[in-house]
Amino acid sequence: MxxxxxxxxxxxxxxxxxxxxxxxxxxxxxxxxxxxxxxxxxxxxxxxxxxxxxxxxxxxxxxxxxxxxxxxxxxxxxxxxxxxxxxxxxxxxxxxxxxxxxxxxxxxLSGPVTPIVPELPVNLSVLDENKKFGNIYEMHLRKPFYIKNYDSASAKCTVDLDDKDIEYHLFLLKNTNDYSERIKYTRRAILFNCYTAERLVKLLTTFDTEIEKLKYAKLAFSHLTDKANAKTVENAFLFKSVSEEYETFLKNIAAENYQKSLNCKVAVSDNEYNEIYVSVVKGKYDHDKIATAKKAVQKHCFSSVQIKKLMDIFTHDREKLELAKAAHASVIDKENYKIAAESFMFGENRKDFLNFISN
Structure with a gap:
């Protein structure tokens, strides 16, 4: 109560x-x-x-x-x-x-019981026709076309957004009365560009919901030009629980980067492995066990056989698949990693795992 x-x-x-x-x-x-x-x-x-x-x-x-x-x-x-x-x-x-x-x-108090309906869905008459607004969008037939500066393959942009570009975006939103259109424009601004954490905060705060902010804060991480300042993005959130979830996301990214830096060539010794195995088994519930196992694979190197044995601790394929994917970067003999597929109960999960390691 x-x-x-x-x-x-x-x-x-x-x-x-x-x-x-x-x-x-x-x-x-x-x-x-x-x-x-x-x-x-x-x-x-x-x-x-x-x-x-x-x-x-x-x-x-x-x-x-x-x-x-x-x-x-x-x-x-x-x-x-x-x-x-x-x-x-x-x-x-x-x-x-x-x-x-x-x-x-x-x-x-926020918001009336009956939402105010704008007279016009979009008011872009103040925007010049057939004109480029910085590096963020161009106007054609009074519609904004956002410029795609981001290359997903290289995770880099042809040009990064500056403060003027952000101002152009906010100016467009100010003159767009349709909420769904404003959301669409901000999504494109985030996904099509690169920016600093401080500028991302300005983009995120145009969303009305914390869920939308968190979703696009995560998607935007690879677009940040100053990832060391990513924690600044938490300034966009109103609720502590949302900030904590984003902080957990950043910690997982850091753990994955450390894992990749290990450049695994030699697996942990039998004694070290046995200690890790016992610590996972001691978990009271599956979520405790998977958390312990994932921490271990982010910090140490393993053979395919060792990972399969850890997977066998779990009853359900859900945890097996989560661990198998998390451990991939830590496996020293990736050519033999398909042996871990034998741990799965269902063919669909086995196929998912094999597709994952082949890409």
Whole structure:
């Protein structure tokens, strides 16, 4: 039970309640048995919530699992005309993904109950026709065409975006009233270009949702010209949980880079391997075991046979495949790595693994 309470004089209050799912999984929210959103969404807002006990229930789309809890909203100034934000915190219990409500913040009200509809979907009359705006887009028939400067093969750009380019992009968004169009333009600006972490923050903050910000922050990593400053990107996020997820992403990137730098030629000794094997087996649940195993393959070198033996610890192909892919860079005899395919139970996963190591 969540409790938002302090002792204070009673009064009638009016507040908004927002529930977000940082991982993007859509859901339906029920407040005191009243269905709040007609279509499943990852961010749901309940308007005009009053004091008293609020019974919360979340149902995920296509899943029988339900999350329930209650909030005791006291009649105090702290909650009056405020927006209370809760997050669905994911956790793994006995090998299963479960959720619980977690308090995030109390802030100012945002957004009307009925969204304001613009008179015109797009207003680009202020933009000159058939003109190139820096290195980011060109206008043709009052439509912006974003320039593709990024080469995915080399992970480099013909030209990097500067502050003026970012200003041109923001100017376009300011004169585009259709939200879906603005999102489309920012996606292209991010995926078609290279930029500093500070400039990426300016692009990301044009997204309205944390989920969208996090998704494109990850996709943008290879586009950063100053990857050493990647942590600066966290300034684009409003919620701590989203910042922590991005920080974990950066740590995984660093671990993978270290793994590649090992240039593995010699496998760990039998004694070292036995210590690693025992530490993985000791994990209480599969998610503990896979975490231990992945840390080991990111720091040490192994033979194909040694990796297959680690894979055999796991019951499900999901963990076997995750470990097999994570370990590929650490294998000293890649020509023999197909032997690890024997560990899989299902042919589909075996095929996935063999395709992965052949590319």
């Amino acid at each position: 969540l409790c938002l309470s302090v002792i204070c004089k009673a009064q009638q209050i009016n507040a908004h309640l927002v529930v977000i799912n940082p991982n993007g999984k859509v859901f339906t929210l029920y407040l005191n048995e009243e269905k709040i959103n007609q279509q499943p969404e990852a961010i749901v807002k309940a308007f005009n919530v009053h004091e008293g006990w609020l019974k919360l229930r979340v149902e995920f789309d296509g899943v029988t699992e339900k999350i329930t809890d209650s909030i005791h909203l006291k009649s105090i100034d702290k909650y009056n005309n405020k927006e209370i934000t809760l997050s669905l915190k994911e956790r793994i219990t006995e090998g299963k993904n479960t959720y619980k409500f977690e308090f995030i913040s109390i802030g100012e």
